[in-house]
Amino acid sequence: MDITRHWRLRRQRYALEGERCVHCREYIFPPRDICPHCGEEAGPLHTMSGQGEVYSFTVVHDPPTGYEAQAPYAVALVKLAEGPLITAQLTDVDAADIKIGMPVEMVTRRLRTDGPEGVIQYGYKFRPHLAVS
Protein backbone atom coordinates (compact mmCIF):
# COMPACT_ATOMS: atom_id res chain seq x y z
CA MET A 1 0.00 0.00 0.00
CA ASP A 2 1.26 3.42 -0.91
CA ILE A 3 1.69 5.30 2.37
CA THR A 4 3.10 8.44 0.80
CA ARG A 5 0.30 8.77 -1.74
CA HIS A 6 -2.38 8.37 0.89
CA TRP A 7 -0.57 10.87 3.10
CA ARG A 8 -0.48 13.44 0.29
CA LEU A 9 -4.18 12.98 -0.35
CA ARG A 10 -5.30 12.84 3.30
CA ARG A 11 -7.22 16.11 3.34
CA GLN A 12 -9.29 15.19 0.30
CA ARG A 13 -9.82 11.65 1.57
CA TYR A 14 -10.70 12.53 5.19
CA ALA A 15 -12.70 15.68 4.60
CA LEU A 16 -13.55 16.06 0.87
CA GLU A 17 -11.20 18.96 0.41
CA GLY A 18 -11.54 20.08 -3.22
CA GLU A 19 -11.35 23.46 -4.91
CA ARG A 20 -13.56 26.29 -6.07
CA CYS A 21 -12.28 27.87 -9.26
CA VAL A 22 -11.49 31.53 -8.76
CA HIS A 23 -12.18 32.20 -12.46
CA CYS A 24 -15.48 30.42 -13.21
CA ARG A 25 -16.68 29.73 -9.61
CA GLU A 26 -17.27 26.03 -10.37
CA TYR A 27 -16.44 23.43 -7.70
CA ILE A 28 -13.68 20.89 -8.42
CA PHE A 29 -13.03 17.52 -6.80
CA PRO A 30 -10.42 16.19 -6.49
CA PRO A 31 -8.11 19.24 -6.57
CA ARG A 32 -6.10 19.64 -9.78
CA ASP A 33 -3.81 22.09 -11.54
CA ILE A 34 -6.19 23.21 -14.30
CA CYS A 35 -9.93 23.83 -13.88
CA PRO A 36 -11.80 21.25 -16.00
CA HIS A 37 -14.64 23.75 -16.52
CA CYS A 38 -12.82 26.84 -17.84
CA GLY A 39 -9.25 25.70 -18.48
CA GLU A 40 -7.73 28.34 -16.22
CA GLU A 41 -5.51 27.65 -13.24
CA ALA A 42 -7.58 25.86 -10.55
CA GLY A 43 -7.89 26.78 -6.86
CA PRO A 44 -8.17 27.89 -4.11
CA LEU A 45 -8.95 24.93 -1.82
CA HIS A 46 -12.54 24.48 -0.73
CA THR A 47 -13.94 21.82 1.62
CA MET A 48 -17.15 20.31 0.25
CA SER A 49 -20.28 20.15 2.40
CA GLY A 50 -20.40 16.36 2.25
CA GLN A 51 -24.02 16.41 1.09
CA GLY A 52 -25.02 14.70 -2.13
CA GLU A 53 -27.22 12.10 -3.78
CA VAL A 54 -26.76 8.68 -5.36
CA TYR A 55 -26.38 9.12 -9.14
CA SER A 56 -25.87 5.41 -9.77
CA PHE A 57 -24.55 2.41 -7.86
CA THR A 58 -23.51 -1.22 -7.96
CA VAL A 59 -22.79 -3.88 -5.35
CA VAL A 60 -19.32 -5.43 -5.33
CA HIS A 61 -19.32 -9.12 -4.39
CA ASP A 62 -15.92 -9.93 -5.88
CA PRO A 63 -13.68 -7.17 -4.53
CA PRO A 64 -10.23 -6.19 -5.73
CA THR A 65 -7.21 -7.19 -3.66
CA GLY A 66 -7.12 -5.31 -0.38
CA TYR A 67 -10.86 -4.75 -0.10
CA GLU A 68 -11.99 -8.30 0.77
CA ALA A 69 -12.64 -7.66 4.46
CA GLN A 70 -15.71 -5.48 3.96
CA ALA A 71 -17.30 -7.28 0.97
CA PRO A 72 -20.00 -7.27 -0.18
CA TYR A 73 -20.21 -3.48 -0.34
CA ALA A 74 -21.93 -0.90 -2.52
CA VAL A 75 -20.03 1.54 -4.70
CA ALA A 76 -21.85 4.62 -5.95
CA LEU A 77 -21.39 7.59 -8.17
CA VAL A 78 -22.33 10.37 -5.80
CA LYS A 79 -23.39 13.76 -7.15
CA LEU A 80 -22.15 16.26 -4.58
CA ALA A 81 -24.39 19.23 -3.72
CA GLU A 82 -21.63 21.44 -5.16
CA GLY A 83 -21.73 19.61 -8.50
CA PRO A 84 -18.79 17.19 -8.82
CA LEU A 85 -19.57 13.52 -9.42
CA ILE A 86 -17.36 11.21 -7.37
CA THR A 87 -16.97 7.48 -6.82
CA ALA A 88 -17.27 6.23 -3.25
CA GLN A 89 -18.44 3.30 -1.19
CA LEU A 90 -21.81 3.50 0.52
CA THR A 91 -22.02 2.43 4.15
CA ASP A 92 -24.60 1.93 6.92
CA VAL A 93 -27.16 0.81 4.35
CA ASP A 94 -28.48 -2.54 3.13
CA ALA A 95 -28.03 -3.01 -0.62
CA ALA A 96 -31.78 -3.59 -1.06
CA ASP A 97 -32.50 -0.13 0.34
CA ILE A 98 -30.24 1.85 -2.00
CA LYS A 99 -32.12 4.01 -4.50
CA ILE A 100 -30.91 6.29 -7.27
CA GLY A 101 -31.50 9.87 -6.14
CA MET A 102 -31.22 8.90 -2.46
CA PRO A 103 -29.77 11.75 -0.33
CA VAL A 104 -26.44 10.77 1.22
CA GLU A 105 -23.83 12.43 3.41
CA MET A 106 -20.09 11.96 3.76
CA VAL A 107 -18.60 10.04 6.67
CA THR A 108 -14.95 9.17 7.28
CA ARG A 109 -14.46 5.43 7.57
CA ARG A 110 -11.83 2.70 7.30
CA LEU A 111 -11.20 1.94 3.64
CA ARG A 112 -8.66 -0.85 3.96
CA THR A 113 -5.72 -2.03 6.01
CA ASP A 114 -2.35 -3.28 4.91
CA GLY A 115 -2.62 -6.57 6.81
CA PRO A 116 -2.73 -6.84 10.61
CA GLU A 117 0.53 -4.91 11.03
CA GLY A 118 0.25 -2.29 8.30
CA VAL A 119 -1.30 1.16 8.29
CA ILE A 120 -5.05 1.69 8.30
CA GLN A 121 -6.35 3.84 5.44
CA TYR A 122 -9.24 6.15 6.29
CA GLY A 123 -11.30 8.01 3.75
CA TYR A 124 -14.70 9.21 2.65
CA LYS A 125 -17.73 7.01 2.22
CA PHE A 126 -21.37 8.05 2.02
CA ARG A 127 -24.34 6.92 4.06
CA PRO A 128 -28.06 7.65 3.86
CA HIS A 129 -28.84 11.03 5.37
CA LEU A 130 -29.22 10.49 9.11
CA ALA A 131 -32.82 11.07 10.22
CA VAL A 132 -32.72 13.92 12.75
CA SER A 133 -35.60 14.56 15.16
Add this chain to the structure above:
Amino acid sequence: MRPARSAGIIGYGAYVPRFRLPGKEISRVWTEGNTPPPVAEKSVPGLDEDVITMAIEAARNALARAGTAPAEIRAVWVGSESHPYAVKPSSSVVGEAIGASPNLLAADWEFACKAGSEAMQAAIGMVGSGMIRYALAIGMDTAQGRPGDALEYTAGAGGGAFLIGPAEDALAVIEASYSYATDTPDFWRRDHAQYPSHGQRFTGEPAYFRHVTHAARALLEGTGAQPADFRFAVFHQPNPKFPQRAAAMLGFTKEQIQAGMLSPQIGNTYAGSALIGLTAVLDQAAPGDRILVVSFGSGAGSDAFQLTATEKLLERRSRAPRTTDYISRRKEIDYGVYARFRGKLKM
Protein backbone atom coordinates in the same frame (compact mmCIF):
# COMPACT_ATOMS: atom_id res chain seq x y z
CA MET B 1 -11.05 21.93 41.47
CA ARG B 2 -11.61 25.21 39.67
CA PRO B 3 -9.41 26.79 36.97
CA ALA B 4 -8.18 30.39 37.14
CA ARG B 5 -10.65 31.30 34.37
CA SER B 6 -14.00 29.60 34.25
CA ALA B 7 -14.44 27.08 31.39
CA GLY B 8 -17.42 25.38 29.85
CA ILE B 9 -18.76 23.25 27.02
CA ILE B 10 -18.97 25.21 23.76
CA GLY B 11 -20.24 22.30 21.67
CA TYR B 12 -20.98 18.61 22.17
CA GLY B 13 -21.54 15.64 19.90
CA ALA B 14 -22.38 11.97 20.23
CA TYR B 15 -21.87 8.89 18.11
CA VAL B 16 -23.34 5.38 18.29
CA PRO B 17 -22.87 2.82 15.49
CA ARG B 18 -25.89 1.38 13.70
CA PHE B 19 -25.73 -2.28 14.70
CA ARG B 20 -27.33 -3.84 17.81
CA LEU B 21 -26.75 -7.25 19.33
CA PRO B 22 -29.63 -8.29 21.64
CA GLY B 23 -28.59 -9.68 25.03
CA LYS B 24 -30.88 -12.66 24.54
CA GLU B 25 -28.80 -13.63 21.49
CA ILE B 26 -25.63 -13.85 23.62
CA SER B 27 -27.57 -15.79 26.24
CA ARG B 28 -28.83 -18.17 23.53
CA VAL B 29 -25.33 -18.92 22.23
CA TRP B 30 -23.58 -19.40 25.57
CA THR B 31 -26.19 -20.46 28.13
CA GLU B 32 -29.06 -21.93 26.09
CA GLY B 33 -30.99 -18.79 26.90
CA ASN B 34 -30.83 -19.38 30.64
CA THR B 35 -29.00 -16.17 31.60
CA PRO B 36 -31.21 -13.08 31.83
CA PRO B 37 -29.24 -10.40 29.97
CA PRO B 38 -28.29 -7.29 31.99
CA VAL B 39 -29.16 -5.02 29.03
CA ALA B 40 -31.71 -5.37 26.21
CA GLU B 41 -29.05 -4.86 23.55
CA LYS B 42 -25.65 -3.36 22.90
CA SER B 43 -24.25 -1.27 20.05
CA VAL B 44 -21.76 -2.90 17.67
CA PRO B 45 -19.43 -1.07 15.27
CA GLY B 46 -19.56 -1.92 11.56
CA LEU B 47 -16.65 -3.38 9.59
CA ASP B 48 -15.44 0.07 8.55
CA GLU B 49 -15.69 1.67 11.99
CA ASP B 50 -13.26 2.10 14.85
CA VAL B 51 -12.50 4.63 17.59
CA ILE B 52 -10.95 7.01 15.06
CA THR B 53 -13.93 7.07 12.65
CA MET B 54 -16.41 7.31 15.53
CA ALA B 55 -14.43 10.09 17.23
CA ILE B 56 -14.33 12.02 13.95
CA GLU B 57 -18.12 11.97 13.65
CA ALA B 58 -18.71 12.95 17.29
CA ALA B 59 -16.13 15.72 16.90
CA ARG B 60 -17.85 17.02 13.76
CA ASN B 61 -21.13 17.14 15.67
CA ALA B 62 -19.47 19.04 18.53
CA LEU B 63 -17.98 21.55 16.08
CA ALA B 64 -21.30 21.96 14.26
CA ARG B 65 -22.95 22.91 17.54
CA ALA B 66 -20.09 25.15 18.65
CA GLY B 67 -19.75 27.03 15.36
CA THR B 68 -16.04 27.35 16.14
CA ALA B 69 -13.49 27.43 13.31
CA PRO B 70 -11.48 24.17 13.53
CA ALA B 71 -8.18 26.03 13.22
CA GLU B 72 -8.89 27.71 16.59
CA ILE B 73 -8.77 24.35 18.38
CA ARG B 74 -5.33 23.82 19.89
CA ALA B 75 -5.83 20.44 21.56
CA VAL B 76 -7.52 17.27 20.32
CA TRP B 77 -7.54 14.50 22.89
CA VAL B 78 -9.08 11.07 22.42
CA GLY B 79 -9.63 8.86 25.46
CA SER B 80 -10.25 5.17 24.76
CA GLU B 81 -9.24 1.64 25.57
CA SER B 82 -9.74 0.59 21.94
CA HIS B 83 -7.34 2.83 20.01
CA PRO B 84 -6.85 1.20 16.58
CA TYR B 85 -3.08 1.48 16.89
CA ALA B 86 -0.91 0.55 19.87
CA VAL B 87 1.60 3.13 18.64
CA LYS B 88 0.30 6.00 16.47
CA PRO B 89 -2.17 8.47 17.87
CA SER B 90 -5.88 8.38 17.10
CA SER B 91 -5.98 12.09 17.91
CA SER B 92 -3.74 13.18 15.01
CA VAL B 93 -6.10 11.50 12.50
CA VAL B 94 -9.12 13.11 14.17
CA GLY B 95 -7.38 16.49 14.21
CA GLU B 96 -6.55 16.22 10.51
CA ALA B 97 -10.06 15.09 9.55
CA ILE B 98 -11.81 17.96 11.33
CA GLY B 99 -9.33 20.56 10.04
CA ALA B 100 -7.67 21.35 13.37
CA SER B 101 -4.16 20.37 12.21
CA PRO B 102 -1.34 21.36 12.26
CA ASN B 103 -1.10 23.93 15.09
CA LEU B 104 -2.25 21.32 17.51
CA LEU B 105 -1.55 19.46 20.72
CA ALA B 106 -2.78 15.94 19.95
CA ALA B 107 -2.67 12.99 22.32
CA ASP B 108 -4.44 9.78 23.21
CA TRP B 109 -5.54 9.15 26.77
CA GLU B 110 -5.80 5.85 28.55
CA PHE B 111 -7.49 5.15 31.88
CA ALA B 112 -9.96 2.32 31.16
CA CYS B 113 -13.47 3.79 31.16
CA LYS B 114 -12.52 7.27 32.32
CA ALA B 115 -9.98 8.17 29.64
CA GLY B 116 -12.47 10.61 28.09
CA SER B 117 -13.34 12.44 31.30
CA GLU B 118 -9.62 12.60 32.10
CA ALA B 119 -9.17 14.45 28.80
CA MET B 120 -11.99 16.79 29.85
CA GLN B 121 -10.23 17.59 33.11
CA ALA B 122 -7.02 18.39 31.23
CA ALA B 123 -8.98 20.52 28.72
CA ILE B 124 -10.49 22.54 31.57
CA GLY B 125 -6.99 23.08 32.90
CA MET B 126 -5.48 24.32 29.64
CA VAL B 127 -8.45 26.50 28.74
CA GLY B 128 -8.79 27.70 32.33
CA SER B 129 -5.13 28.70 32.55
CA GLY B 130 -5.41 30.74 29.38
CA MET B 131 -2.83 28.64 27.49
CA ILE B 132 -5.33 27.84 24.74
CA ARG B 133 -8.85 28.99 23.91
CA TYR B 134 -10.38 25.70 22.74
CA ALA B 135 -9.66 22.04 23.47
CA LEU B 136 -11.56 19.05 22.15
CA ALA B 137 -11.96 16.16 24.60
CA ILE B 138 -13.37 12.90 23.28
CA GLY B 139 -14.26 9.65 25.01
CA MET B 140 -14.94 6.82 22.55
CA ASP B 141 -14.73 3.05 22.63
CA THR B 142 -15.39 -0.14 20.71
CA ALA B 143 -15.23 -2.29 23.82
CA GLN B 144 -13.81 -5.81 23.71
CA GLY B 145 -15.92 -8.56 25.26
CA ARG B 146 -14.43 -12.01 25.72
CA PRO B 147 -16.78 -14.55 24.10
CA GLY B 148 -18.95 -16.12 26.78
CA ASP B 149 -17.81 -13.72 29.52
CA ALA B 150 -20.34 -11.79 31.62
CA LEU B 151 -19.03 -8.55 30.12
CA GLU B 152 -19.81 -9.66 26.56
CA TYR B 153 -23.44 -8.68 27.15
CA THR B 154 -22.54 -5.07 27.79
CA ALA B 155 -19.27 -4.31 25.91
CA GLY B 156 -20.70 -1.71 23.50
CA ALA B 157 -19.51 1.02 21.17
CA GLY B 158 -20.05 4.77 21.18
CA GLY B 159 -19.09 7.96 22.94
CA GLY B 160 -19.11 11.72 23.03
CA ALA B 161 -16.99 14.74 22.11
CA PHE B 162 -16.86 18.05 23.99
CA LEU B 163 -15.34 21.29 22.81
CA ILE B 164 -14.15 23.03 25.98
CA GLY B 165 -13.68 26.79 25.89
CA PRO B 166 -14.28 30.04 27.82
CA ALA B 167 -17.33 29.97 30.11
CA GLU B 168 -18.79 33.16 28.64
CA ASP B 169 -19.34 31.34 25.32
CA ALA B 170 -20.46 28.03 26.86
CA LEU B 171 -23.73 26.15 26.45
CA ALA B 172 -22.96 24.62 29.85
CA VAL B 173 -20.58 26.15 32.37
CA ILE B 174 -18.33 23.73 34.27
CA GLU B 175 -18.58 25.12 37.79
CA ALA B 176 -16.19 22.72 39.46
CA SER B 177 -14.63 19.29 39.08
CA TYR B 178 -12.92 16.69 41.22
CA SER B 179 -10.77 13.62 40.60
CA TYR B 180 -10.11 10.61 42.79
CA ALA B 181 -7.80 7.68 41.96
CA THR B 182 -6.22 4.71 43.75
CA ASP B 183 -4.37 1.55 42.68
CA THR B 184 -7.29 -0.89 42.56
CA PRO B 185 -6.90 -3.83 40.12
CA ASP B 186 -10.55 -4.53 39.33
CA PHE B 187 -10.30 -4.80 35.52
CA TRP B 188 -7.33 -4.77 33.15
CA ARG B 189 -6.00 -5.82 29.78
CA ARG B 190 -2.35 -6.74 29.41
CA ASP B 191 -0.25 -5.68 26.45
CA HIS B 192 -1.11 -7.77 23.35
CA ALA B 193 -4.06 -9.43 25.12
CA GLN B 194 -7.17 -9.40 22.95
CA TYR B 195 -9.67 -9.33 25.77
CA PRO B 196 -9.72 -7.74 29.22
CA SER B 197 -9.83 -9.65 32.49
CA HIS B 198 -11.67 -8.62 35.62
CA GLY B 199 -11.95 -9.34 39.31
CA GLN B 200 -15.58 -10.48 39.26
CA ARG B 201 -17.30 -9.07 42.37
CA PHE B 202 -14.19 -7.03 43.23
CA THR B 203 -15.30 -4.64 40.47
CA GLY B 204 -18.20 -3.43 42.66
CA GLU B 205 -17.65 -2.25 46.20
CA PRO B 206 -13.89 -1.44 46.38
CA ALA B 207 -13.75 -0.21 42.78
CA TYR B 208 -16.86 1.34 41.19
CA PHE B 209 -18.84 2.36 44.26
CA ARG B 210 -15.89 3.56 46.33
CA HIS B 211 -14.47 5.82 43.62
CA VAL B 212 -17.76 7.11 42.22
CA THR B 213 -19.18 8.01 45.63
CA HIS B 214 -15.94 9.51 46.95
CA ALA B 215 -15.52 11.73 43.90
CA ALA B 216 -19.15 12.83 43.94
CA ARG B 217 -19.24 13.55 47.67
CA ALA B 218 -15.97 15.49 47.61
CA LEU B 219 -17.20 17.58 44.68
CA LEU B 220 -20.53 18.37 46.35
CA GLU B 221 -18.78 19.17 49.60
CA GLY B 222 -16.54 21.62 47.77
CA THR B 223 -19.35 23.38 45.92
CA GLY B 224 -21.90 23.17 48.73
CA ALA B 225 -24.50 21.71 46.37
CA GLN B 226 -27.09 19.15 47.45
CA PRO B 227 -28.46 16.29 45.31
CA ALA B 228 -31.80 18.11 45.14
CA ASP B 229 -30.06 21.08 43.46
CA PHE B 230 -29.45 18.99 40.33
CA ARG B 231 -32.01 18.25 37.63
CA PHE B 232 -29.76 15.60 36.03
CA ALA B 233 -27.04 13.20 37.15
CA VAL B 234 -24.95 10.85 35.02
CA PHE B 235 -22.86 8.05 36.47
CA HIS B 236 -20.63 5.68 34.52
CA GLN B 237 -22.75 2.75 33.30
CA PRO B 238 -21.03 -0.65 33.22
CA ASN B 239 -24.59 -1.99 33.46
CA PRO B 240 -27.90 -0.40 34.51
CA LYS B 241 -27.68 -1.56 38.15
CA PHE B 242 -24.41 0.06 39.25
CA PRO B 243 -25.37 3.67 38.40
CA GLN B 244 -28.83 3.17 39.93
CA ARG B 245 -27.27 1.99 43.18
CA ALA B 246 -24.60 4.71 43.18
CA ALA B 247 -27.33 7.31 42.66
CA ALA B 248 -29.33 5.92 45.57
CA MET B 249 -26.25 5.85 47.83
CA LEU B 250 -25.63 9.53 47.06
CA GLY B 251 -29.25 10.63 47.46
CA PHE B 252 -30.16 11.04 43.78
CA THR B 253 -33.52 9.86 42.43
CA LYS B 254 -34.33 7.64 39.45
CA GLU B 255 -35.80 10.67 37.67
CA GLN B 256 -32.48 12.52 37.92
CA ILE B 257 -30.51 9.72 36.23
CA GLN B 258 -33.15 8.72 33.66
CA ALA B 259 -32.15 11.05 30.78
CA GLY B 260 -28.50 10.00 30.81
CA MET B 261 -29.15 6.30 31.34
CA LEU B 262 -28.27 4.73 27.99
CA SER B 263 -26.73 1.38 28.94
CA PRO B 264 -30.02 -0.59 28.60
CA GLN B 265 -30.09 0.36 24.89
CA ILE B 266 -26.42 0.54 23.85
CA GLY B 267 -24.54 -1.27 26.62
CA ASN B 268 -21.41 0.01 28.29
CA THR B 269 -19.51 2.30 25.94
CA TYR B 270 -16.51 2.31 28.30
CA ALA B 271 -14.56 5.58 27.86
CA GLY B 272 -17.65 6.91 26.11
CA SER B 273 -20.16 5.92 28.77
CA ALA B 274 -20.43 8.90 31.13
CA LEU B 275 -19.72 11.30 28.27
CA ILE B 276 -22.45 10.07 25.96
CA GLY B 277 -24.79 10.11 28.97
CA LEU B 278 -23.98 13.81 29.28
CA THR B 279 -24.73 14.39 25.57
CA ALA B 280 -28.19 12.82 26.07
CA VAL B 281 -28.77 15.09 29.08
CA LEU B 282 -27.70 18.20 27.15
CA ASP B 283 -30.20 17.19 24.43
CA GLN B 284 -32.93 17.70 27.06
CA ALA B 285 -31.65 20.23 29.57
CA ALA B 286 -33.05 23.74 29.98
CA PRO B 287 -31.03 26.85 30.79
CA GLY B 288 -30.25 26.94 34.50
CA ASP B 289 -30.44 23.17 34.94
CA ARG B 290 -27.62 21.83 37.05
CA ILE B 291 -25.95 18.56 35.98
CA LEU B 292 -23.66 16.17 37.85
CA VAL B 293 -21.41 13.83 35.84
CA VAL B 294 -19.26 11.15 37.51
CA SER B 295 -17.14 8.82 35.41
CA PHE B 296 -15.38 5.68 36.56
CA GLY B 297 -12.31 4.01 35.14
CA SER B 298 -11.01 0.69 36.35
CA GLY B 299 -7.61 0.64 37.89
CA ALA B 300 -9.27 2.82 39.40
CA GLY B 301 -10.57 6.35 39.53
CA SER B 302 -13.43 8.78 39.02
CA ASP B 303 -13.76 12.29 37.62
CA ALA B 304 -16.73 14.33 38.78
CA PHE B 305 -18.08 17.52 37.16
CA GLN B 306 -20.73 20.02 38.21
CA LEU B 307 -22.25 21.90 35.27
CA THR B 308 -25.02 24.42 34.68
CA ALA B 309 -26.71 24.75 31.29
CA THR B 310 -26.99 28.22 29.74
CA GLU B 311 -29.28 29.92 27.21
CA LYS B 312 -26.79 29.13 24.44
CA LEU B 313 -27.74 25.46 24.66
CA LEU B 314 -31.14 26.17 23.10
CA GLU B 315 -29.80 27.72 19.90
CA ARG B 316 -26.96 25.22 19.40
CA ARG B 317 -28.69 21.95 20.27
CA SER B 318 -30.42 21.46 16.92
CA ARG B 319 -27.28 22.03 14.82
CA ALA B 320 -26.30 18.33 14.99
CA PRO B 321 -28.03 14.96 15.43
CA ARG B 322 -29.23 14.21 18.95
CA THR B 323 -27.99 11.18 20.81
CA THR B 324 -31.40 9.53 20.47
CA ASP B 325 -31.18 9.96 16.68
CA TYR B 326 -28.20 7.63 16.72
CA ILE B 327 -29.78 5.23 19.21
CA SER B 328 -33.02 4.92 17.26
CA ARG B 329 -31.05 4.22 14.05
CA ARG B 330 -30.63 0.51 14.67
CA LYS B 331 -30.15 -2.69 12.72
CA GLU B 332 -30.32 -5.89 14.72
CA ILE B 333 -27.67 -8.54 14.02
CA ASP B 334 -27.23 -12.10 15.26
CA TYR B 335 -24.22 -13.59 17.00
CA GLY B 336 -22.73 -14.89 13.75
CA VAL B 337 -22.64 -11.46 12.11
CA TYR B 338 -21.38 -9.99 15.39
CA ALA B 339 -18.55 -12.55 15.43
CA ARG B 340 -17.54 -11.47 11.92
CA PHE B 341 -17.81 -7.74 12.63
CA ARG B 342 -15.71 -7.98 15.78
CA GLY B 343 -13.00 -10.19 14.30
CA LYS B 344 -13.83 -13.19 16.47
CA LEU B 345 -13.53 -15.68 13.59
CA LYS B 346 -10.10 -17.17 12.88
CA MET B 347 -9.59 -18.11 9.24
